[in-house]
Amino acid sequence: MSGPQDRDRDGFDDRDGSGWREPEHLGEGSSRGDSTPGGTPPADPPQEPQRPAADPGWQPPGWDLPAAEPARPRDPGYEPWPDRPGPQAPPQQPPARGGGLFGPRRPRQPGEVEKVFAYQGDPVGAQGWAVQNGWEISDGTGPEDAALGLLLTTAPTRLTRDHRPAGVMRGRYGTLDLVAFDVVYADTRRMVPEYAITAAPVLATLPALRLSPVRFWKHRTGGLAPVPSGDPQFDDRWVLLSSEDSPVVRRLVEDPTVRGLLLDSDDGDEFWSAGAGGLSGGYVAAIRPDGQRPELIEHHARLLAAVVGALAAAQA
Template identity: 60%
Template sequence: MADPRESGASAPPRGGGLFGGGGLFGGGRRERRPGAFEQAFAPQGDPWGTQAWAATVGWTPSDGTGPEDAALAQLVATAPVRPGKEDRPGNVVRGRGNGLDLVACDVLSPLGRDRWQSTHAVTAAPVLGDVPAFRLTPARFWRHGTGGLLHIPSPDPEFDRRWVLLGAEDGPQLRRLVDDPLVRQLLLGSDDGDELWAAAGYVAAIRPDGQRPQLIEHHARLLAAVVGALAAAA
């Protein structure tokens, strides 16, 4: 059954798939279906099939505690949802899509002894060069606390009614972010359920949900537009 919170992450068209010719990332590569053995031994802590899906498309899994995950832990700690001190990334997968290197994970919160629950899904793209810290947040999430960041308006009143951009500086990169028609189109066409931010060398998107293939696709679409807009103004 489809999750009603994911109206912005629709299923891929029949015959396409996330990495097939009709999917978001294109390239004409057909997704390999997991065999009976893979299904039988799929991780039981993978309720949405993200780890199993990653294996079929050549992405690399991680438990979130390796050396390569140190920057990801820093990113999660800076998330606009204000994670707890013990929250950490988990169920990590890495790969390429839509022209970007991507990393996706769950934010895990402790739930009793040796137990964790997923509270949010994060998808992030590492960026080269300096990107000013920013938060791009649905207006319905904003609680009028800017944390010292500046409110940067867009040229579109409808966009400003639904989305709020807060930045460390009011410079050309962040102006370009809300001036970009593709960024505004994608966000206005969404369900206003995601927040985006930049920290620890990443641009990232977060949603209060468990990570899953369709959500990775949805976030990747947003990140490709955002990274492209920032690069155009650099």
């Protein structure tokens, strides 16, 4: 049997429910009446004011501007301004080229160095020139070419194992026996000449020498010291490095012929004696980043003749 204490066991009150109120978050008033929990009747919603029938209500600024008229009517008697060309500038004559206070200038004549190294197509070629002058030609792989490896290993430039001599030419120029060749390397399917070397074999014992332009980067200079010439103009452009400071070495930079030829050049060649320290039966050589051609062979021959002559005079 159930007693009065069991009336809320199922969560509902079985009485008339007159004390129940709906929670405020579910609405206003009771589901059983039209009044709010406090007995106050609900307020009526606000009503909008009455507008005239022609009043469109709120509009954004500029919404009621008049429509654009692409062709506006013009006033009677309007005439457009005539299109008349403006004042034209008088034609000007181009200034005469090369004019000056004393008349037109004469065209500049190239110097001797520019004539030597100006590209002219070389229709004959270095080997053709060598044949015409009675020189011998080899491909750089013969038995007599094995000694050229000494020039490659002592050259003042950075040469690798891929560099080898090619287009070797041997002959006599004036009083010197010369050997001239290209230093080439393989580039895919062709050989590229990178340097041109011209050397004069000598029988005298020479110290290690390096005569280079000051602007050149120096390689393989271990054990070499600069030897000044005493001429500031020459020392500003050329530097002599040697393993010893002897009268033979000083005679090289004090010789007026050597200094005159080098100062008249474009500072593009380097000279050295093949081998480190004393060397008997070596070379005095010149190198330039170029390929051999007749003008370059003759240019190197003149410089080597002066260098070898100065060294020979000092040893006499």
